[in-house]
Amino acid sequence: MRKIVFTGIITLGGFLTTQAQCKTVSTLTENFDTWKDINKCWTAQQGKAMLYASDKKVIFYSMKDPRENMYLVTPKIKAGKYTLSLDLSDNGGETTLELFSIGNTSDTKSYTSIAKPAKITGNKKVYTISLKKDSYLGLKVLLSGVHQAVYMDNFSLKPEK
Numbered sequence: 001m002r003k004i005v006f007t008g009i010i011t012l013g014g015f016l017t018t019q020a021q022c023k024t025v026s027t028l029t030e031n032f033d034t035w036k037d038i039n040k041c042w043t044a045q046q047g048k049a050m051l052y053a054s055d056k057k058v059i060f061y062s063m064k065d066p067r068e069n070m071y072l073v074t075p076k077i078k079a080g081k082y083t084l085s086l087d088l089s090d091n092g093g094e095t096t097l098e099l100f101s102i103g104n105t106s107d108t109k110s111y112t113s114i115a116k117p118a119k120i121t122g123n124k125k126v127y128t129i130s131l132k133k134d135s136y137l138g139l140k141v142l143l144s145g146v147h148q149a150v151y152m153d154n155f156s157l158k159p160e161k
Contacts, residue, residue: 024076024134028157032057043073043105043136049143057153062143072152073105074137081160084127084137087153088120093145095120100138101131111138120150128160 022041030039035053038044044051049068050061060070088097096117103110115127120141129137137157141150 026078030155041075045071057151060141060150062148071138071140079131079133081130084157086155089122090150093148096142098140102136102138
């Protein structure tokens, strides 16, 4: 019994330590070059599709589940006005990106759209976003076909001056 309790405490302690290392940020610059998996301070919500890091980028892949809601969620960001830029491309078909302010990553009712869905065209996307309170930033990619993919690279979030 003592061994089970001790194991539970160690596991819980490890979880709390991991979460404590992810601080609220006011700038994010990520080229995904060193990612072997989704960074522990980011969250991938993929449903039945796949959202993973590979080939120095993040890949949203529909497999056989088009229209699946897939979100890549940043670490928590301080309230303020920001410029977000990122490179997005796809392997064809209809694909869109929508941005969300997220208060609680496990409660979809706290997801508030802050940029309407925009077609992914293979060009750099630049957004001006405003967060009224400390929030996570959710990037929702929607794919319309099977075996469709969107590739994300060169993510940069900087406070406006």
